[in-house]
Amino acid sequence: MRRAGPLTYRGKAIPDTTTDQRLLDRRGPADWVHTDPWRVLRIQSEFVEGFGLLADTGKAVCVFGSARIKPESPYYALGETIGSKIVKEGYSVITGGGPGMMEAANKGAQEGGGTSIGLGIELPFEQSLNPHVDVGVTFRYFFVRKTMFLKYSQAFVVLPGGFGTLDELFEAITLVQTGKVTRFPVILVGTRFWGGLVDWIRDTLLSEGVISPDDPDLIHLTDDPDEVVDIIRTAHAEIIGHRTATEQASVDEGAEAVQQAADAG
Numbered sequence: 239m240r241r242a243g244p245l246t247y248r249g250k251a252i253p254d255t256t257t258d259q260r261l262l263d264r265r266g267p268a269d270w271v272h273t274d275p276w277r278v279l280r281i282q283s284e285f286v287e288g289f290g291l292l293a294d295t296g297k298a299v300c301v302f303g304s305a306r307i308k309p310e311s312p313y314y315a316l317g318e319t320i321g322s323k324i325v326k327e328g329y330s331v332i333t334g335g336g337p338g339m340m341e342a343a344n345k346g347a348q349e350g351g352g353t354s355i356g357l358g359i360e361l362p363f364e365q366s367l368n369p370h371v372d373v374g375v376t377f378r379y380f381f382v383r384k385t386m387f388l389k390y391s392q393a394f395v396v397l398p399g400g401f402g403t404l405d406e407l408f409e410a411i412t413l414v415q416t417g418k419v420t421r422f423p424v425i426l427v428g429t430r431f432w433g434g435l436v437d438w439i440r441d442t443l444l445s446e447g448v449i450s451p452d453d454p455d456l457i458h459l460t461d462d463p464d465e466v467v468d469i470i471r472t473a474h475a476e477i478i479g480h481r482t483a484t485e486q487a488s489v490d491e492g493a494e495a496v497q498q499a500a501d502a503g
């Protein structure tokens with residue numbers, strides 16, 4: 239009889255080698271390293287690293303935006319100002335850790351004396367986290383990284399950007415729309431840049447009936463960094479107020495149930 243962890247083998251079923259022998263034997267094909275079960279372990283380890291890094295983050299705002307916009311652009315200065323104002327309001331700033339608008343928001347967060355977080359992504363070309371990231375990790379898998387953005391942020395600020403930014407914007411809106419995350423504010427910054435998209439959402443998506451009448455209200459649009467912070471502050475005050483009211487209602491319900499039980503008994 240052979241025991242191997244929880245397994246028991248008897249007779250002809252007893253393997254020729256022990257688990258340790260097989261683990262320590264370096265011979266044999268290495269194809270299994272490229273199989274999905276092995277990838278699942280790597281994916282798990284990315285979640286563990288991400289949760290481990292961010293668990294103590296406290297309140298945070300995620301800032302999405304183009305990787306391609308240069309520091310000379312007025313949008314860069316706007317991103318920097320917004321990063322700075324967000325940390326002064328008591329939030330950490332989380333970005334994708336890359337260049338462009340991500341770098342601008344991280345730079346502002348650093349200059350504002352707050353926590354500047356970058357969640358980088360491995361790309362086919364060499365790239366490192368921008369120099370204004372104080373706390374960072376680089377992910378292999380986009381979807382693991384997205385989970386981190388969404389799990390650790392209480393608001394989403396979307397600066398001008400391309401496909402990557404649009405992907406992140408619509409992921410955040412979809413999760414809010416479907417009630418998968420708390421109704422956190424999604425704020426587009428740049429009326430000239432985003433105005434056409436917002437009009438299309440109202441004129442086409444709404445009028446064709448593919449979104450609900452309230453859905454356009456999930457998105458705020460502004461050019462003003464102070465308004466960005468005001469929207470976040472107001473939304474969070476409402477969420478906290480709502481939670482407190484819900485908690486009070488559940489305390490009241492509990493007290494009523496206890497009273498009814500006492501009256502009945």
Ligand SMILES: C/C(=C\CNc1ncnc2c1ncn2[C@@H]1O[C@H](COP(=O)(O)O)[C@@H](O)[C@H]1O)CO
Pocket residue numbers: 301302303304305306333334335336337340358359361365398399400401402403404406
């Ligand atoms: C294209 C260039 C660099 C790409 N590097 C990126 N690093 C980190 N995160 C990125 C990068 N590219 C896209 N992202 C993510 O998508 C958003 C920006 O995408 P867009 O298509 O540029 O709008 C951004 O929020 C990131 O999370 C050139 O140097």
